[in-house]
Amino acid sequence: MHTLIRGSLISALLVAAGVVGASQAMAADSGKITIMVGGITKMIYLPAKLTEQLGYFKEEGLDVELQSQPAGVDAENELLAGAVQAVVGFYDHSIDLQSKGKEVTAIVVFGQVPGEAEMVATKSADSIKSMADVKGKTLGVTGLGSSTNFLTQYLAAKQGITSSQYSVLPVGADNTFIVAIKQGRIDAGMTTEPTISQLLKTGEAKVLVDMRTVEGTVKALGGMYPASSLYVQRPWLNTHKVEAAKLARAFVKTLKFINTHSATEIADKMPKDYYGNDKAMYVQALQNSLPMFSADGKMPAGGPETVLSVLSGFNPNVKGKHIDLAKTYTNEFVGQAK
Numbered sequence: 001m002h003t004l005i006r007g008s009l010i011s012a013l014l015v016a017a018g019v020v021g022a023s024q025a026m027a028a029d030s031g032k033i034t035i036m037v038g039g040i041t042k043m044i045y046l047p048a049k050l051t052e053q054l055g056y057f058k059e060e061g062l063d064v065e066l067q068s069q070p071a072g073v074d075a076e077n078e079l080l081a082g083a084v085q086a087v088v089g090f091y092d093h094s095i096d097l098q099s100k101g102k103e104v105t106a107i108v109v110f111g112q113v114p115g116e117a118e119m120v121a122t123k124s125a126d127s128i129k130s131m132a133d134v135k136g137k138t139l140g141v142t143g144l145g146s147s148t149n150f151l152t153q154y155l156a157a158k159q160g161i162t163s164s165q166y167s168v169l170p171v172g173a174d175n176t177f178i179v180a181i182k183q184g185r186i187d188a189g190m191t192t193e194p195t196i197s198q199l200l201k202t203g204e205a206k207v208l209v210d211m212r213t214v215e216g217t218v219k220a221l222g223g224m225y226p227a228s229s230l231y232v233q234r235p236w237l238n239t240h241k242v243e244a245a246k247l248a249r250a251f252v253k254t255l256k257f258i259n260t261h262s263a264t265e266i267a268d269k270m271p272k273d274y275y276g277n278d279k280a281m282y283v284q285a286l287q288n289s290l291p292m293f294s295a296d297g298k299m300p301a302g303g304p305e306t307v308l309s310v311l312s313g314f315n316p317n318v319k320g321k322h323i324d325l326a327k328t329y330t331n332e333f334v335g336q337a338k
Contacts (some may be wrong), residue, residue, distance in 0.1 A: 032063045033243060036075040036232070038089040039142065039173050039273055040068035043289045044115040044195035044228040048088045051254040053269045059253075060246040066138040070152060070172045072143040079104065085236055086247070090114075090147035091229045091299075092307050094328040099317040103234040107244055108251045108297040111228035113217035115292040117196050118209040120188040121181050125206050129334075132159035140171040140180050141273055146192040147227070150311065155209060155220065157314040181205050187190025194275075197285035204295075213291050223306035226299055227292075233329070241333075248333035252297045259295045263287040297334035304328060 037048045044184040048066055051057060057064040069075045069085065075087045080102060082125045087093075087104075094104045120128045128134060134156055141148040149170075153163050169189075171180040177195050181204050188208060191199075196212075199205040210216040217225050230251060237244055258266060263286040267275060275282030294300070311318040 034065045034084040035086045036078045036084040037068045038075040047110045047254045056250040060250045073143045086232045091226045106229040106231040108230040111292045113292045114211040114227040117271045119205040122207045124187040131155045135165045137187040138167040140186035143170045153314040154310045193289045194285035224300045224303045226303035230265045245333045249337040252337035299329045
């Protein structure tokens with residue numbers, strides 16, 4: 001893993017310096033597909049591990065290796081460096097990257113909504129009753145430039161609070177997020193399941209903004225916000241359509257499994273270390289998350305426009321720029337998956 005990261009950083013520096021193009025930096029095509037997940041234990045990205053557990057990659061004749069980085073932005077960097085062929089991360093990165101001259105395309109959409117919540121530490125709940133109260137506070141995100149950072153900035157900006165009026169602290173997810181809440185290093189922060197349910201169970205935090213459901217997402221963001229997805233670089237996609245179709249079929253089968261089985265049945269397929277000694281809490285967190293998953297992997301109508309609107313609300317890279325949304329996703333491969 002250290003070799004991979006070191007090699008990818010070298011490639012990234014070469015790409016940034018213009019010494020080689022992204023396609024040239026891409027590792028030799030060995031037939032193996034390495035997918036970097038922006039936090040493999042996060043429930044928003046559950047389809048990645050579940051597809052492996054159900055054997056659907058092998059059914060499609062694919063040799064897939066799943067790797068994990070703590071935040072989606074880290075996974076994105078591995079993709080741009082050519083160290084991996086695909087990323088399981090948030091769709092909004094494809095828009096942000098296009099504004100910077102990089103082209104990535106989402107080929108399967110897992111989440112119709114973010115599946116995240118802004119959690120406020122219980123000891124700060126009296127002073128933070130909405131995002132309008134975050135001035136002067138420290139807000140936790142998984143990583144700088146991550147989707148949790150994007151959404152945090154948008155929700156604050158919507159209340160007239162600029163990013164210079166509060167502090168952002170990258171605290172990762174899972175246990176590192178919980179420790180940051182417990183230690184008082186952050187007053188509030190954005191995270192996912194099962195971390196949300198863990199914090200609610202212990203009483204350490206409360207939900208401030210809930211984007212785990214369509215209703216909550218529309219209320220917070222003004223529309224559907226397609227989030228967790230499988231995305232690849234366009235040059236790779238143009239030369240690997242067979243592999244892309246197989247990946248799409250594998251993930252669509254998984255999404256159908258999620259939509260036709262109970263939270264308990266799904267949890268039974270996951271490795272034990274995903275739920276540890278509290279399977280009941282994991283099942284409850286999964287039950288809370290099920291509404292976010294797409295049934296067919298297709299981009300929801302109006303979703304890209306909502307994401308662009310949100311990013312344009314605070315992101316200077318995107319605001320005022322022409323973004324060709326048609327290049328940020330495709331339903332071509334999920335449309336073939338029967």
